[in-house]
Amino acid sequence: MNLRIDIPKALRSFKYAAMGIVSLFANENNAKIHLLAALSVMAVGYYLRLTAHEWILVLLAIGLVWMAEAFNTALEKLADVVSPEIHPGIKQVKDLAAAGVLIMAIVAFLTGLIIFIPKFAALLV
Numbered sequence: 071m072n073l074r075i076d077i078p079k080a081l082r083s084f085k086y087a088a089m090g091i092v093s094l095f096a097n098e099n100n101a102k103i104h105l106l107a108a109l110s111v112m113a114v115g116y117y118l119r120l121t122a123h124e125w126i127l128v129l130l131a132i133g134l135v136w137m138a139e140a141f142n143t144a145l146e147k148l149a150d151v152v153s154p155e156i157h158p159g160i161k162q163v164k165d166l167a168a169a170g171v172l173i174m175a176i177v178a179f180l181t182g183l184i185i186f187i188p189k190f191a192a193l194l195v
């Protein structure tokens with residue numbers, strides 16, 4: 071067993087992952103929408119002074135949507151390399167990957183409603 075940790079290799083992996091993040095938000099339309107939505111939610115959260123627990127839930131929801139979007143995009147790219155032509159199997163793969171994003175986006179939206187509706191209601195009274 072080799073317990074030595076290769077720091078330069080870890081730093082290289084980190085650099086490639088960071089390049090993936092940049093590519094996701096620079097090139098993918100849906101990721102841009104998720105980024106804009108997240109920044110808007112965070113601005114409103116700052117204005118409404120969310121508690122630490124509320125921030126954790128909001129950030130978890132945002133991070134999980136972005137993660138789902140990254141995996142979805144990766145699967146789409148892989149599918150396009152493996153089978154550039156129309157294929158019923160590829161349709162299923164892409165639809166299922168997109169479903170993963172949609173499921174998490176719905177959960178994030180509901181999380182936002184539960185956190186933000188009482189705060190907006192309190193502003194009105």
Ligand SMILES: Nc1ncnc2c1ncn2[C@@H]1O[C@H](COP(=O)(O)OP(=O)(O)OP(=O)(O)O)[C@@H](O)[C@H]1O
Nearest residue numbers: 098099146153154155156157158160161164165168
């Ligand atoms: N090779 C293919 N074979 C069969 N169906 C496909 C194929 N490519 C795409 N589709 C269908 O078209 C839908 C959209 O695919 P597409 O790759 O354009 O993704 P997208 O959601 O538009 O994302 P993006 O615009 O980032 O590529 C898929 O969910 C799938 O139903």
